[in-house]
Amino acid sequence: MKKIWMLFPLLILTGCTEGNPKKVAVDMFNPAGDSLGTITLSEQPKGVKMEVNLSGLTAGEHAIHIHDKGKCEAPDFKSAGxxxxxxNKEHGLLHPKGAHAGDLPNLIVGGDGKVKAELMAPQVTLQNGKTSLFTKxxxxxxxxxxxxxxxAQPAGDSGNRIACGEISKNKKGQKNSQDEKQ
Structure with a gap:
């Protein structure tokens, strides 16, 4: 009987994440609707790892943030919220009262318009809960x-939005926890 009760909490914890993917590919687009590449999100013990593989951007430093709406309507992407x-914190990784869960380090794009980078978003998750990226x-x-x-509030004086990608757990071809069990 003790063995069954020891397994019970494990079953409950496993069931809580059922249906949420462990890895999500986010397709990124510019205002003209051209594909820039993909940012792959993967659940880690201390947040979400973001593997950035993009091209077609202007060279230099660019702000990148997670936004609170899953809409990317061109040309200005204001629909992303x-x-x-x-x-409910202040903006900025350097702000003493910050940072937003969606605040991330800047991307550095090469002279060829390409960037490959790994970023960590330590305040978010792909699992259920207050900090889940799968909101209503x-x-x-x-x-x-x-x-x-x-x-600087509210977005670090980073200028116009030049690329956007919707985070969704229901995209065709994504790996999720149920696929990995099979």
Whole structure:
């Protein structure tokens, strides 16, 4: 009987994440609707790892943020809303009262317009809960024309939105926890 009770909490914890993917590919687009590549999100013990593989951007530093709406309507991507901020903090990785859960380090794009990078979003998850990226309204990833200064409100003085991708757990071809069990 003790063995059954020891397994019971494990079954409950396993069931809580059923249906949420462990890995999600986010297709990124510019205002003209051209594909820029993919950002792959994967659940990690201390947040979500973001593997960035993009091209077609202007060289230099660019702000990248997770936004609180899962809509990417061109040309300005304002439909993505503000930064994902479930704890109602200030903006900026350098802000003493910050940061938003959606605040991330700047991307550095090479002279060829390409960037391959790994970022960590330690305040978010692909699992259920307050900091889940799978909210009722969805979430998205937005890249800005300039760099994030890490302090200025509400978006680090990073300029216009130049790329956007919707985060969705229901995209065709995505690996999720049920697929990995088979």
């Amino acid at each position: 503000g930064h994902f901020n479930p704890d 309204e969805g979430t998205s990833i937005v890249i800005h024309e300039g760099k994030d200064d890490g302090m």
